Amino acid sequence: MADEKQTPTTPNLDELERGPWPSFVREIKKAAEKSPMSRGLLGVLERSYTDKIGHWKHGGIVGVRGYGGGVIGRYSDLPEEFPEVAHFHTIRVNQPAGWFYTSDALRSICDLWERRGSGLTNLHGSTGDIILLGTRTEELEPTFSELTQAGFDLGGSGSDIRTPSCCVGPARCEWACYDTLNLTYDLTMHYQDEIHRPAFPYKFKIKAAGCPNDCVASIARADLSIIGTWRGPIQVDQAAVKAYTKNGIDIQADVVDRCPSKCMAWDGKALTIANEWCVKCMHCINVMTKALRPGPERGAAILVGAKAPIVQGAMLSSVLVPFMKLEPPYTALKDLVGKMLELWAEEGKSRERIGEFIQRVGLGNFLEAIGMEPRPEMVAHPRENPYVFYEEYLEEEPAEAKA
């Protein structure tokens, strides 16, 4: 059993403090100076490294009264040895869009968590939420009560819509093609019931990126990736392009030759772009931020189906709507998401993400069920299976013709 005041010896964990980079062990040790729960955590972690096995049980409790998400239940399987961490539940707190806080708000969360939990936080988890690590069951309701008084709410977990998250968008980035912050806040409020009450076959993540740089990696992580894009030509300031050459940028080597669709040309005087071939990779704009800008008509591409490997392998999102104007109240987007969720909730198998569901039923059937017409942009690559027949070829000849 860990001593109530003394930090346990941790030769294995100490190895993780070496090197110049940040160390979670160092941070837990700092917290352990005043938190018995953190001391217990060090003990059970050291034990896990020695035994080469995790000593946590996961699941069971998932929320506070009325909620089905926001709490990840965790129990130690060595409660007698480490009673401080017999319960070590995680709380997910819905982050503000773009992760903007006042220092007062952060202080209120840290103060609360030092009283109600281990004091350990993770800002931010891969879901985007504020993660409060480690508390006991009896502290969940009081913590929730204090959080709501401070203006916060729990985020999503389990088979629900997870807390929508976004990049900083127009708040700090000139490439944002729509207001990611406003959209994320709007969707969060619109889907309150679905965030707090799991009603789907599995999790559903929404991430909003303001431009194709996709700083929130939505294309790799979100079931619904909303990625800013534009229509029309990239805006070019030729004088600024020339200024870049004077400042040491090799336009041919650093920009033109690196264009994935080879849609650019540079004759030493002017940069020309065949915009119809542009795949909006953002490379040229990122290199020459003063000379190039996204086109004037801006909106977002809606993609669906990304996921990390859990039940099946990893998948990237693929295009569902190549371009959609995104302005409040976002009716077209909500209608589309509503149809997808209804179909998936009805027909999806347990623990089947929507991307896997689309693969199982086929994109054609999925589109038909949600009332969308197929478009060339939805085709990821040419078909690989030649044994595909279309309905018109399968029509039987009339009986009299056979006779």
Place this chain on the structure above:
Amino acid sequence: MAEAVTVEAVAEAMYQMVKDAAGVKKLKPTDLTKAMVEHFGSERCSKDLCKEALRRLMDSGRCVYTYYGGSFVELPPQEGAAA
């Protein structure tokens, strides 16, 4: 048109289903919704009605959400019972 069933009646039917399945099968919210629509008929019982009934069960504490690789609706579990 058939008269809609009340939220209370759907909530009670859901509760009985969860109670009967306790220890035998874990039920997802969609299992309950589908069962209610089938039991009462789609003309009398909508998905929104089922959602409201489920919410009442949760808010009252008669049922709770649990997580075992997916989300389920169960009677309040015993503390520390996670597998």
